[in-house]
Amino acid sequence: MVVQGTAKVVIGETEKLVRENESVYIVATEWHRLENPGKVPLEIIEVQSGSYLGEDDIVDHSELQKQIKTPLCLDESIHTVDDARKAIRIGSCRIINIKYGRVGGLLNSVRIHDLCKEAGVGNWIGGMIETGIGQVIKTALGTCDNFVYAADIETSDRFVVEDVITPDLAQTDGYLDANIEYHVDEKKLNKYTAEVSIFKA
Numbered sequence: 001m002v003v004q005g006t007a008k009v010v011i012g013e014t015e016k017l018v019r020e021n022e023s024v025y026i027v028a029t030e031w032h033r034l035e036n037p038g039k040v041p042l043e044i045i046e047v048q049s050g051s052y053l054g055e056d057d058i059v060d061h062s063e064l065q066k067q068i069k070t071p072l073c074l075d076e077s078i079h080t081v082d083d084a085r086k087a088i089r090i091g092s093c094r095i096i097n098i099k100y101g102r103v104g105g106l107l108n109s110v111r112i113h114d115l116c117k118e119a120g121v122g123n124w125i126g127g128m129i130e131t132g133i134g135q136v137i138k139t140a141l142g143t144c145d146n147f148v149y150a151a152d153i154e155t156s157d158r159f160v161v162e163d164v165i166t167p168d169l170a171q172t173d174g175y176l177d178a179n180i181e182y183h184v185d186e187k188k189l190n191k192y193t194a195e196v197s198i199f200k201a
Helices: 055-067 081-089 106-119 132-141 186-192
Strands: 002-004 007-011 014-018 032-035 095-098 122-125
Touching: 055 081, 081 095, 081 106, 095 106, 106 122, 106 132
Parallel strands: 095 122
Antiparallel strands: 007 014, 007 032
């Protein structure tokens, strides 16, 4: 998806312009390339669907980033703080997406954020935990000052009919308020609980 500017996308023999808030689907096996035909800096968000390509693609991203002006964003390549450190060290990207559920929690998320901030690499918040509980945690994490790109945070009505937090996570004039105090609604939680397992050390 194009966040800023206009992208000229060539897929096989087909060429098309993709403008702000527009996106294009590319089959993994198709030859393709992307360039910025205009003067406005191009910023895009790439979302991979389907099978995982492998963590070592940070090396190829480093070679690509050297050849183009468009900032590359690493997403599924970053699983640990050390992944982020290596990617930054070899210049694989200028943006890193942080999904706290993928990188090992909030502490690692903040560590990656701090590494990126020090190196001048921007961040944006990703998903993977789509209940209100997960979205509220992303909202709080998104207040860290190096999250400079649009966040992937959804409101309560995006995925569920009835969320298990109160109040519902909702936008006000297009914004999410990180200052609101949210609670788990145990009545709603019990209503949708199918099974309880208790593990003791």
